[in-house]
Every structure is written in C-alpha cells, then in structure tokens.
Amino acid sequence: MRGTTIRPTTEDDWEAIRALRLEMIRDTPMAYAEHLRDAEQLDEAEWRARGRRGQEAAGTSMVAIDADGRWVGAMGAFVPDEATGPLLVGVYVAPSHRGREAGVADRLLDAIETWAAERGPTLRLHVHERNERAQAFYARRGFRPTGATEPYVLAPEERELEMIRDLDGTPA
Numbered sequence: 227m228r229g230t231t232i233r234p235t236t237e238d239d240w241e242a243i244r245a246l247r248l249e250m251i252r253d254t255p256m257a258y259a260e261h262l263r264d265a266e267q268l269d270e271a272e273w274r275a276r277g278r279r280g281q282e283a284a285g286t287s288m289v290a291i292d293a294d295g296r297w298v299g300a301m302g303a304f305v306p307d308e309a310t311g312p313l314l315v316g317v318y319v320a321p322s323h324r325g326r327e328a329g330v331a332d333r334l335l336d337a338i339e340t341w342a343a344e345r346g347p348t349l350r351l352h353v354h355e356r357n358e359r360a361q362a363f364y365a366r367r368g369f370r371p372t373g374a375t376e377p378y379v380l381a382p383e384e385r386e387l388e389m390i391r392d393l394d395g396t397p398a
Contacts, residue, residue: 229293230323230330232337234280239289240273246289246297247276250318256354258316259379279304287316288337290323290330298323301334303342303349311346314338317360326366335367343393352386354378364389 235243244265251262279287285304292298302316314335323330342349351369353360355378369389378384 230298230333231291232288232333233291235277235287235289236280237274237277239277239280240270242289242297243277243287244268244273246300246318249320250300250316253318253321254357256378256380256384257318257357257360261380286338286341288334288341290319290334292323296320299330299334301338303338305345310350312342312349314342314349314351317351331363332367339391339393347394348390348392350388350390352376352388355385355387361387361389364391367391 247260247265248262251258251260251265255262276287279285279302280289282304285302287302288300289297290299299319300316301314301318303312303314305312317331317334319328319331319334326332339349349369350372351364353364355375369391372388372390374388375385376388378386
C-alpha cells in the first residue's frame with residue numbers, strides 16, 4: 227500500500243508494540259502463543275524488551291506503518307538454533323490492509339526473508355492447523371508443509387503445521 231513504511235522496531239516503540247500485539251491477539255487468537263489477559267498484564271519493561279527485538283542480531287521484529295502513522299502489520303523472526311535456522315513468528319496484518327493488492331504482508335515478508343537469508347538457507351514457520359488464510363498466503367509465497375507438526379502451546383490437543391521455504395528461490 228502506498229505510503230506504508232516497513233521498518234524494524236525499537237525500544238521506544240513499546241506503546242505502539244503493545245497496542246498492536248493486543249489487536250493481533252483479539253483478531254486471531256489462535257495465531258499467537260499468548261492469551262490476551264496475559265499480554266494485557268505485561269509491564270513497560272517487557273514491552274520495551276519486545277521493541278528491542280528489532281535491533282538484535284539473532285532476531286528481528288518488523289512493523290508496517292501506514293501513511294497516517296497507524297501500525298498495520300508486524301512480523302518477526304529469530305534463530306532458535308543452527309539446525310532449525312531462521313523461524314518466522316508473530317505475523318499479523320490489520321484487516322484494513324490485508325490482501326495481495328495492499329501488499330503489506332508481502333512487503334513485511336520480503337524484509338524478513340532478506341534478514342533471514344543472511345542467517346540461513348531456509349525460513350521456517352509454524353501455523354495453526356485451522357488458520358487457512360495464513361496457510362494460503364505462505365503457500366503463495368513458496369512455503370511448503372514439511373509434514374512435521376507440534377502441539378499448539380495454548381491448546382495441546384490442536385496442532386501447528388511446520389512449513390519451510392528455501393531462501394535461494396528453489397523449493398526447500
């Protein structure tokens with residue numbers, strides 16, 4: 227979307243990070259490993275720490291800010307270990323800015339993929355088994371299911387599906 231800025235977060239962004247995170251959880255609770263009531267109780271120090279993720283070497287936190295200054299999207303990534311490589315987390319785009327035409331999700335993912343390509347040959351993610359909208363976006367962007375699943379942390383009887391994308395453009 228024209229006038230939308232994609233950039234890493236900073237510690238000073240903590241209030242906007244908090245507001246966006248609460249919006250994310252309200253919009254799609256199954257997509258995040260955090261209950262709304264828990265997120266609402268976090269203190270300023272925790273939100274500042276989350277803001278610093280955008281400046282870390284082993285992780286990043288990117289946001290999309292529209293021309294009016296509204297935070298309309300977020301994506302993060304980190305490297306949990308060398309075998310796993312970069313892992314995509316915390317993906318959200320506000321309903322008003324969703325869709326291929328808006329391009330916010332694509333631009334955020336482009337930024338994450340650029341960051342991840344410097345840290346490994348693939349980018350992995352875990353997506354809730356019922357989050358079909360997200361699965362379709364990831365498939366369009368070249369991610370494929372690995373066949374691996376894991377329990378969803380907030381409801382262990384539900385599953386998260388692992389997907390992977392080779393960052394050099396060939397299938398993973």
